[in-house]
Amino acid sequence: MTAQIELTEVNKHYGAYHALKNINLSIAKGSFVALVGPSGCGKSTLLRSLAGLEKITAGRLTIAGDEMTSVPPRKRDIAMVFQSYALYPHMTVEENLVYPLRMRGVSKTEARARAQDVAGFTGLSGLLTRYPRQLSGGQRQRVAMGRAVIRSPKAFLFDEPLSNLDAALRVSMRKEIRALHDRLGATSVYVTHDQIEAMTMADHVVVMKDGVIEQQGAPLTLYDRPENRFVAGFIGSPAMNFVAAHGIDSASIALDLPGRPQIAVSRHGEAPLKAGQAVVAGLRPEHLRIVEGEGAGQTGIGRFTLPVRLIESTGSLTYLSLGETGEIALVEHGREQLRPGDRLTLSIDPALVHLFDPQTGRRV
Amino acid sequence: MKSIFSSLRDGRGFDVSLVAFPMAFLFLLSGLPLVYNIVMSLQEVDMFSLGTFARPFVGLKNYATLFSQPETWPILKNTALFVTASIAGQFLIGFGLALFFWNEFPGASWLRGLFLVSWVMPGLVVGAIWNWILSGDFGVLNYVLRSAGLISGNIFWRSDPAFALWAVILANIWLGISFNMILLSVGLSSIPKDLFEAAELDGAGAFARFFTITLPMMRATIGAVVSLGLIFTLQQFDLFAAITSGGPNNASNVAQYWAWDLSFRQYDFAQGATISVIMIVFVMIASVIYVRSTRQEVRG
Known part of the structure; x- marks a missing residue:
């Protein structure tokens, strides 16, 4: 398996605050990687650095083999699902879906056809003319995912996408996201503070604390053989x-x-x-x-x-x-x-x- | 009477009185003068009949007279130019400054606050300052333009018929920039940041983000700012009184200044009232746009 995303000795400083410390991470093509850790551990900063929304202070980032360390977000060919979904409130569901295509110069007819297609497998077919404010939380989530998948990017980034949903919906959306990932054969990086989400969805879990990767590996490896007391206490519920x-x-x-x-x-x-x-x-x-x-x-x-x-x-x-x-x-x-x-x-x-x-x- | 008091005490009817007081206030101090003004525009009013309500009704004769006067159309044209140019200048410069201060840089919010200085100054003071700036012989504006090589001789801003109205517009733009900037800044900061981040990841460059996200999300704020600007500009009186007094020969006269001049200097109250009624119509249209734009706020 080739590495789709490769981070080498990545550091991020906010003034005197050292948010990411010597991050080395290799994300295989087609894998689903979860970044998990308590608030302030740097997992969101790491994700935003992959997207290019934060500039890394030192280190190197490649995506699909291309040097991306200081490439602006719109040229990285990466899609992100935000915690707030960040749907464009003044646009209908269809306009939201075609936006990434239109911004890349895809013709209106082709973009609309793709939107129909995506709406079909994300369960949005009957909702294309609605505005985001007329949708439920779960439907907004689907629009956010549809907008991410419509242009087949090199990687999907998820920033705690399920934290605004109720418990029952969270469990079913968990499966839907994973199913979508498998269907598209995509490379996904998923940030969550919920270790259950990380364990159930990911092939590879990265546990972070205070800007450092504490341990990474297959979910059950982390459970069976935690390398330190923090990982041992973080993975598993109730806690060790x-x-x-x-x-x-x-x-x-x-x-x-x-x-x-x-x-x-x-x-x-x-x-x-x-x-x-x-x-x-x-x-x-x-x-x-x-x-x-x-x-x-x-x-x-x-x-x-x-x-x-x-x-x-x-x-x-x-x-x-x-x-x-x-x-x-x-x-x-x-x-x-x-x-x-x-x-x-x-x-x-x-x-x-x-x-x-x-x-x-x-x-x- | 007793039941009114008891309804106040037990809370029922309290809500009605909460509405009644402001309604009575508005009716007495805004509604009645408005109606009185409309009635006056339909009557023959002179110095002797000013103290009584029993004045002869003349129908639309005042309106007919007004539009038969040679200065009416030029003054209405001046008013339209004053309003359009003032709002365009205030809005464009205000929006530009709002976008500028939106980029967080050290001292941005502090500097933005300083701009409010122009807004808190009374119009007459602003007029006095601009009189100095615009002064033909020793004004700083002429000095700057001359030094920059843009003009060869002094412009007599306040007394040249070609420039008098623009002199007031210039001062009015300066006066209104900070108000526009503050309201537009508030509108900008209420747009969620992640919309811009999402658009950036979706491939939108800076211009595309401005036209597809910023402008549509600002629609309500822009509607409010422009309609409030229209109302304020139609109310702008102090600057005319301070800078040109509507002269020379009505070259910088506008409806609101003319209405005051007719009523309180020429004592032609009926004509003054008639102009006011015409202005009320325009302000009403602006108010409807304002109310509608604040109601149709688009927020996720």
Whole structure:
């Protein structure tokens, strides 16, 4: 696969503020890449730099092999869907759709034919004569996408396009955007703060924080093997539990919980643990298992007991807050006959325990 | 009477009184004079009948007389020229400045605020300043034009019939630029920035963006600015009083100044009222355009 978009050592400064720090990113042709991270992490700045709406201070950007570092936006042949949709309010849906074609000198007849075509597969056929103000949020979203796809650009950029929609619509539009991407064989870069969107839609997820790429890779790689504590806490919902711990021997640790329970950990090629080495154990809420029947109540190797603080049930899933202050989260399928104050015995598969350095936050 | 008070106390009827007070105010101070003016234009009015309402009605005779006078058409033509040239100058320069200050540069909003100085100055003061600038013998405008080699001899702006009206137009444009600029700046800043970014990515250059995004999005503001400009220009009186007094020989006379001159200097109240009625018609048309343009605001 060839790289459609290539960023090399890209930096962006706003005065003294360093918004993007040494970004290296290669986006393969036909891939769907999600840029994800908390507010202010630089993901939108990075996207706007790809579009040319922000000038990068240092580094190099190529699109489809062409040097684009200081080419103005209109000559980059890139389409963008804005968070606000940025539909032209004084133009009808059809006029919005043909605008990018007309600006590139496509004849009126041909542009209108293309608009009919795009309206057909984006579900806008009956709405061509309406104005944006007469459309629902979902319909506006479709117009914004239609306006992006009508001219087959080299890449699509999405800037949090679903954040103005309600939850149900967001889920269905997620699938539509991905389906459209596959249908067009396009290259897409998608900015979101919602890790679920990133995980479900993208082939390649880039997690950013404070202008730095913390980790990038396939969605499940990020989930299974987070390189640092930030990525571990950001990917997955509810968020990973972090418990202070120290090494007992090369394959087990003692958690800093009442009773100092010991649990086994398995190492996949990482350096062996040292006895007494301080670590932070990352335990995903969905990986904690409640021990019932025979072993319940016993605390020892591989088991630990915590009191229940809060029970939230959604019907299919039960969310439990455990520990003295409810600091440990646990998710169980089905329903639990539990009351606050009950004590639960827990275990976890050694292969699912993540260990991080308390100082650097890096995986150990 | 009691029920009115109780309705005020329990809140019902309060909304009616909120509407009634401004309506009464408008009726007394705007509506009645307007009607009185129209009635006067249909009557024979002189110094002796001024104190009474019982004056002989003469139908449209005042209008007939007005249009049979030799100075009427030239003055109406002057008025049209004054309005058109003033609005064109104020609008074009105001829009240019608004676009200029729209580019965020250090001190842009501060400098833009300074332009309001011309707007807060009374017309008579502005007139006095321009009298100095336009002065034939030692005026700075003649000096600049002469130094630039554009003219060889001094222009007597205020007393030359070919230039007198343009002298007032010049001062009026200066007076109105800041008002146009501020309103147009507000209109510009209310256009969402991402529309321009979207248009840029869609391939529109600077000119295409101006004509396909900026201008259409400014339609409501431009309608409001131009119709308010028409109203203000038709009200412009101070500058004529200060700079040319309508002279020489009506060369710079306009309807609003002429109406005042007829009524309060020649005491021909009926003729003054008749001109006012004709102006009311034009202001009404401008007001309708203004109301319609503010109602039809296009916002996403």
